[in-house]
Amino acid sequence: MNILAIMGPHQAYYKDEPIRELDSALQVQGFQTIYPRDAADLLALIEHNPRVCGVIFDWDEYSLDLCSEINQLNEYLPLYAFINTHSSLDVSINEMRMALWFFEYALNAAEDIAQRIRQYTDEYLDSITPPLTKALFTYVKEGKYTFCTPGHMAGTAYQKSPVGTLFYDFFGANTLKADISISVTELGSLLDHSGPHLEAEEYIARTFGAEQSYMVTNGTSTSNKIVGMYAAPAGSTVLVDRNCHKSLTHLLMMSDIIPIWLTPTRNALGILGGIAKREFTRDSIALKVAQTPRASWPVHAVITNSTYDGLLYNTQYIKETLDVPSLHFDSAWVPYTHFHPIYAGKSGMSGERIPGKVIYETQSTHKLLAAFSQASLIHIKGDYDEQTFNEAYMMHTTTSPNYPIVASIETAAAMLRGNPGRRLITRSVERALHFRREVQRLREESDSWFFDIWQPDGIDEAMCWPIQPGEEDWHGFADADADHMYLDPIKVTILTPGMSEQGEMAQEGIPAALVARYLDQRGVVVEKTGPYNLLFLFSIGIDKTKAMGLLRGLTEFKRAYDLNLRIKNMLPDLYAEDPDFYRHMRIQDLARGIHSLIRQHDLPRLMLQAFARLPEMVLTPHQMFQQQVKGNVETIELGELEGRVSANMILPYPPGVPVVMPGERITHDSRPVLDFLLMLCSIGVHYPGFETDIHGATLTEDGRYLVRVLRDDGIV
Structure with a gap:
């Protein structure tokens, strides 16, 4: 991460020569220098290359306008302005808050300036590295000898075995050196929430708008159990979203508590529509309690937000309406909602405290952010007993946590801070919108059929689209509540021909499972497959190449389907499962047969x-x-x-x-x-x-x- 962008040369010897000297001195310091053509080229470079660690430019030519534009991309990026004796320094107090340093054009000063730039660069890298990750990096660089676990001793053991060397070479030295024991005191303790671990949790809480956050290394399956073990004593009654994750069912199996189900709606396509508003009212809960043996008034409630298919609640309504002292939003699939204005009021941590209530939100940091698998977070807003909660935390947390997972949680949070973080989420939303428009365009241009997308008409503006009652029937929910549920634009549901949103079955159809198998053979893995719909997640890791690969896969499926290719040629993996059955079958025969079976069962x-x-x-x-x-x-x-x-x-x-x-x-x-x-x-x-x-x-x-x-x- 040692790339410096230099705006020049300037066609003036007294400026060009000092910059040439500086270029040589910077290379001695280990920097790579590049020269954008103009300001637009520079901004594009910064936007698409996060390894740029500073910009050197002529103050007289670019001044504060360029600084402001760079600041919109990354307010932490160091800026180095070169001036002369006649330069005007009209800089306000607010503008001086920028990471902006001034140097004069002078010969034979390059070495000193390069050392200063190295110092400021190191400070920049230090400032953007979160506390636990920084401590872990430092520990690995120190290369201490340990006589504790893990037994591979920073990877040394792997290098004593032929197969071990394959493993070592694949994962790399630093990954193994960072896999260390909880006995390393300078990193603090995940279980005691001390040292850099405590700093990391405080850092994460500030980033996600929580009052307290906990890092969990065994996924949100474990986070859900931790919250439930603390919030629901034995013998108590708990409100549970019927479409809960199976980890919550496992919580109910572990704890002697009585569940009362909150039943979500769904449309004919099988898309989950969320729990109706009336289910959250006191009258509705009182009726459920009366109908459930041994039930008492609920002490805790668990709501899945968002649904698997990407529908978010107006969480403020639920917080204010649901008469329970403790409320848990299982937000495994939406750890990014705090970082874009379209998600305002749609997350567990949004808004202020609710008097008399504790709000929990669990998030799978690894699902749609940049963290290792099993990385998860628990966020809390409200008063709770930290010591008792930590007992529940330790019940489910190993005494040998994987430090790379922990550091990846913190790094995922660091990536979302400031303008760079907002831009990450904005780009994710924009890529999803662009893909949606491309599918629409191909559908309009098709001379026969093409895939559709589950979304309203007119999606030009980035927003979460409301599932409203009335004449709007694109969503297929007949009894939708106003201002209650919203479709997340980055959760893209592709519809295949055969069934309408209202459940009307066509004479011909293409079951989505056929498309999913075809895409899988071409390296595109579908998140969820319904009868006639496919779900794709446009996370921050999806780039244009991946999006175009999906689009190409869909168009190639259409071409192959229209040609009515043999199963042997179009789906060779399926053919291999039963060659005799599929020997003479073509793709349209298979689609027609499965579609007929689905129609037969209504x-x-x-x-x-x-x-x-x-x-x-x-x-x-x-x-x-x-x-x-x-x-x-x-x-x-x-x-x-x-x-x-x-x-x-x-x-x-x-x-x-x-x-x-x-x-x-x-x-x-x-x-x-x-x-x-x-x-x-x-x-x-x-x-x-x-x-x-x-x-x-x-x-x-x-x-x-x-x-x-x-x-x-x-x-x-």
Whole structure:
């Protein structure tokens, strides 16, 4: 990170010669110098090359205008203005806050100036490096000998083995040297929140608008359990989003608490629409409490924000309306909402404190920001018992945390600070909008069919689009609440032909699973596949190359589909799964067959019924898990599940949310839940390679799905 941009030469000897001398001196200091053609070229260079660590320019020619434009890109970047005896220094107090230094044009002064620039550059790099990461870098550079864990000793052990050297060379020396023991006292402690770890958590809290933040190294699955273990005592009642992440179901299995479900809506496409406003009212909760055995007034609530499909809540309404002392927003998929104005009022940490309430927000730092896998954050706003909370934290946190993961959490936060951070998120939104427009353009230019996008008409302006009631029917939610849910522009849902947002089935269709398999063979991995929709996440790591690769994949699929290529040629991986079955089949035959099967089962109606009628809770998830531990379970085929109490959570992909919780029984009234599962399974029975992935069920070699249930003679 030693690139300096020099604006020149200036066609004046008394200026050119000192700059030439300075160029040579800077190279001795280890800098690489580059010469942009003009101010526009310089600004583009800074915007697209974050390794630029300073700008040298002529004050008389560029003055404060250039400084201000650079400041909009990176207010921390050092600026070096060269002046002469006649230069005018009309600089205000505000402008002097810039990282701006002045030097005079003079011969034989280059070495001293280069040393100063090296000093200011080092200060700049030091200022943008967050505290724990800085301490870790320093420790690695010191190269101390340790006689503690981990056993690979900064990678030394790997270099004593042939296979170990392969591992060492792949990951690199610094990665292994940074994998250190909690015994290294100068880095403080993740468990005690001391030293650089404490500084890092304070730094992160300031960055994300929280009062307190905790770094978690085993993903938001663990963050969710930590919050729940502290906020919900044994025997208490908790409001839980029915479309919760499975980690929250595991929390319910671990803790002896009673769940009351808040049921979200969904449209015919299977897109989750969030929990209706009425569900948050005191009257609605009172009715649920009255209908739930052993339930008391809830002490805690968990809301998924955003939904898997990218819908964000007006969180202020929920905070003010929901009558519970403790409120947790599971925001695993939206760690960036604090850093762009379109997300104002749509995150857990937005706004001020709510009197009498503690607000928690958990975020998967690794999902859509630049952090290692398993990197997660807990943010808190409100009064809580830090010592007791930390006990819950330590219950789920290893005493041997991975320091590179911890440093990546802090670095992800540092990347979002100031103008550079806002620009990162802005570019992410802009790339998503550009991609959406390109798909629209190709659809309009197509002479037959092309993919569509789930979005309103007219998307020129960057915003979160409201899911409003009334005449706007693009979203397909018949009973939408006003000013309640909003579509995040970076969550792009591509629609394939075959089903409308209102659930009308066309005569012909292209199930999305075909497109997903085609894209996967071309190196494009889909985040989520529904019956006729595909979800893509335009995170800060998506660039134009990746976006164009996706667009090219979609257009190539259309071309191949229109040519009606053989499965053997178009989907060779699928063909290899059952060559005899697919030997003479073409892509349109396959699409027609699966689409016909979906129509036969009337998927839109079945899906809506399946999620509108919850199974009966016979045992709490905790009680059911205790029965499972005691061995009071047996295995049956999925089709026999009606009337039986499920031992496990049953969660099909798609749609990726639980349909049966541990301890629940499918009754005649909730039979559509089972019919929906059986319909998903039937596709794989008819078409090899399209077996449904169902968590909580085991797929046998002969195609049967087995589930575990409470024994008939089990304790209820």
